[in-house]
Amino acid sequence: MTNDLLIDLFRQMYRIRAVEEAIAQHYPEGKMRCPVHLSIGQESIPAVFAQLIGSADFAVSTHRGHAHYLAKGGNLNAMIAEIYGKSTGCARGKGGSMHLIDLSVNFMGTSAIVGNSIPIGVGLALSAQLKRTNQISCVFLGDGATEEGVFYESVNFAAVRKLPVLFICENNLYSVYSPLSVRQPKGRSIANMVEAMGLEIAVGYGHDIVSSHEIMKNAIDRVRSTGAPFFLEFTTYRWREHCGHGFDNDIGYRTQEEFLEWQTKDPLNNLDQQLRESSSHMKNSLDKIKSEIELEVEQAFEFAESSPFPPQSEAYDGVYA
Ligand SMILES: Cc1ncc(C[n+]2csc(CCOP(=O)(O)OP(=O)(O)O)c2C)c(N)n1
Ligand SMILES: [Mg+2]
16 A cells, blocks of 8 residues: 555544544533544544545445544534534534434435434435446444344345445444343354345454455445445444443443553554654654644534524424425
8 A cells, every 4th residue: 555545544544533532522511412422443444435435425324423424525514513403514403413414425324223324325225226327325334233123124135136235334342332242142253144145245354454445445346346235344443432422441341451452453543653654754744634634623613613503493394394
């Protein structure tokens, strides 16, 4: 991978992390009145996705969807304003963190209901097939979502109708406080199960950005050339509590040792170090990228804070339409 590509990956990862760190920092002020599910620690796959997908293709995501929205090119100001419940938000302040959408880049939505966006993503692929648009539909999901019935219905439908869907499962080993070991039989592979349903699959270690890039690029090419669905499973790890701005390693469902071990595998930190060691000029370039991003993030929070709340007269707009 060239240095330019690596620097771009660094930029993508740093931007996503800076946004979510700022959300975590401001959250205790009590102005964001919706739950937030942060994906700090999981930035590598969204960053790789950002490099490989443009705005023409569709994407949908989950309750933990900030990174996917940003990776697809979703408007940052509109996302932060949405989390602040402001009328300038991407869902006009009515949806909050779990209802992100930016139609201008075909980011078609996220949902608070686990598994809910999967059939929507498959339906978008059906629309692309019927209209012969050559778009593909990318469906982000967690390991927990593969335990929902609708996941199997959707995968089956995508296989039978040969739809251009790229499923991207970010397996962060947990569903809320339940590890995979108490939810699925020992030794079962999610990807192998999906392969048995008729899909091509690939599995990767999400924090290896170079191999993840290659795996995802190959999968996107396959979906585009065959028009058929493909399932990707990447291992990753969330640092913060399941829902909220804090940490929850003390409540007993995972150990501090496990958490610290995953921190050493942080793709952002590791890439930062690798790039700095690669040339003496790199430090300045990376510092410049960081300060530009920090300014952009600060301005997004100012935009959100200074935006108006939706008027009461709009309270039921779109609800019973
Ligand atoms: C249908 C449904 N069941 C349960 C929940 C509660 N819930 C919210 S997030 C979550 C965990 C989902 O785990 P996973 O898909 O692995 O995503 P992660 O949170 O790890 O990113 C659960 C069970 C929900 N929101 N919707
Ligand atoms: Mg999970």
